[in-house]
Amino acid sequence: MTRKTILVLGASGLIGRFVTDDLRARGFRVIGVARSLSPAQRMSALDLELPILSLDAAALKRLLSEHSVDLVVNCLGVLQDGPGRNTGAVHRDFVARLLQAVAGSGRAVRLVHISIPGTADADRTAFATTKREAERLIAASGIPYAILRPGFVVAPSAYGGSAMLRALAAFPLDPPEKEMATPFQPVAVEDISATIAWLAARDIDDASVEAVAWDLMQVEPATMAGVIKQFRLAFGTAGWPRLPMPTFMLGLGAKIGDFASYLGWMPPMRSTAIAELRRGVMGDPSAWIAATGITPKTLAETIGRHPATIQDKWFARLFLAKALIFASLVAFWIVSGFIALFVSHRAAAGILSTHNFPPALVDPITIGTSLMDMSIGVLIAFRRTAAVGLVAGILASLGYMFGAAILTPDLWIEPLGALVKTGPAIVLMLVALLMLDNR
Template sequence: MGTSRKILVLGASGLIGRFVTDDLRVRGFVAVGVARKFSASQANGPLDLELPVMSMDASALARLLRERAIDVVVNCLGVLQDGPGSDTAAVHRDFVARLLRAIRESGRAIRLVHISIPGTAETDRTAFASSKREAERLIAASGIAYAILRPGFVVAPAAYGGSAMLRALAALPVDLPAREAAAPFQPVAVEDIAKTIAWLAGRDGSEAPAVTWDLMQKEPVTLGGVIKQFRHAFGTAAWPRLRLPAFLLDLGARLGDLANLLGWMPPMRSTAIAELRRGVAGDPGGWIAATGIAPRTIGQMVGSGTATIQDKWFSRLFLVKALVIASLVLFWLMSGFIALVVSYEAAANILRTHNFPPALVDPLTIATSLMDMSIGVLIAFRRTCAFGLVAGMMASLGYMAGAAVLTPDLWIEPLGALVKTGPAIVLMLVALLTLDNR
């Protein structure tokens, strides 16, 4: 198998894209990774390119393919749900249409390897699934060499989104509702996806020129069975558990949709729950027969290993992180609102009774209340959350220092308002340190 072929990986900062890019390079391929943004820990030299591919037209994409002498394009781009900065139709359908035009205009014999999802159009119930299926139809009708890969639930060393949520469920004393736990959920190791892409990349378009393969273990397994394997690894299999009622999943999905409007991408959203209830199933027979790859089972992926302390901490904190952010937003919003609206006179009297200049009492009370509420708003939005957390810590330290000088008796006040500011600062620090998603 030759490794002289050049491969362009789109979405090289994601769960599959990052692993595949690194794996191809280890195998000796020249793999160019493209993403809108790489984290500081992901960027790996001149072959990782930050490009606004979603805004590039077909001509610009064709120029990229020609200049880099690309032989294989691996498309790992995808978004779960519509929201600020996310458009399922634009990413899954419209971009693929431009990419297909670019491949034709490039004048090169390029194979497209496209990452899709299992299932059929008859069972698609979400914009995510429908737009994925539209992209498959465009590719099948394009006349170029292609391989549509439909991975099952992807198990990888890293964990984002849904894979992180399943780890969290395995690490906490809760069970999914019976219906959801019984849903079919055939997994696949990300290593097997990478092997498949390497197999395709080492062959020209005349071998397997137009294939659609389900990539997953052959043995049927349920969502509950997948979570059970993670519990064995985490050492939590024997814990007593509270089974969640179905309405809590729906409530969590609605709250996740609300968080999505603020720029967050929580794994528990209405699309994720709908896809979870549909399940993940397919027939990997054609893939196994063509490539000779023996897919690993979920037991081989996670059940035979022991989770590291990093795995355990991450899984336990993953869902708690959302609670931390939400509580800090409410803390700052309510702190400012109560001082400005509900107990304005009481807040102002704290300054008056400590001989603060009368002309400054009202302006300072109003300003600090508005500042508190502004910090809450900043923390609520994903784009400004880090700035809001730093501002909250600085404001809290300022309050503590100011009180030490102007109102030192507040430090021994029975309810301990100032004493409690210290733990609030620590909580904001924890939120800041766990803010990264990948």
């Protein structure tokens, strides 16, 4: 039998990356496509970087034809609208173009679409409503399709919400009681990939899977508290005392996360994430189980197969600290520059004056370094320029240290130790630089 070719769209994400690698291990020829891939994800010549969301129907049709695609897996998704991110464009408009491409490709192609569980009457966010609009477009298209609605996905990797739950499990902090009690049905990412492999093995003319929509999740009821508890067992933190999180902190965290998203970051705690969390994750996996014969792994089996390593523990503990590190560095550079420029300009300039700097240079140097400090803080604040800002901050700090050692060595023994404290600041910026990757 000819080896089938599978096209995975969104091959850099939590589900997309695992599915791409797992299906290859199962013997399929898999083309993994993403807008951008990290260096670690470029494992094969079949992993392609393309501006996938900007491709029109004709370009998508050429992609299907050039690679002789038999099955398309659409894992593309965006949680919330923001700069460069539009839920309608990703979930609805792109799917409409993809359906045109599949229908016009002249090939027998099955579409496997990753959606979300729940019912349309409970959809309250742009994320959910546009996902549901895509489902309706697919159902009306007339092409062979399978809509998969996974529950809370548990995978060896952790991004976004899955990383947040691991972080909560690593700390003695509980979300509010109401949120902890919401239904939260998990599914192992291996079960998602096994389902796609099962569909890929079916004949395109098999009427039993010509048009299906399945909920993928474990059968046993689960809550958010139960999921976090299982992670705590894996992390060895189950016996720790718990500190309940005030309800207002969720709303505050969501607003801070929304603001950070406008700076290009993708924090897991945003208003859409909180709204979807409060709705819960639930569904009925009976049709999926009956059709495929797959027995979904329980949460205990899934996490038990991947006991927490030291890497897992470090990641979970540092995940929440990452935001604090970057926020503190942004504040450090902007506030210090602002103070030197507007609040204590005379005092800052006086330091140079007392060390025999030419008077004509005192003000320009004071103003220039203050503006440079604030610029570094602004660069770090934006995700796209954060690496540049951190490198600039490290170089500027080293410049201050070496310049002071040559021109004003007595500042090293100044009672408040301002220059001595620059060393730990450099280390913190180096840590931030090493933590910058998201994938």
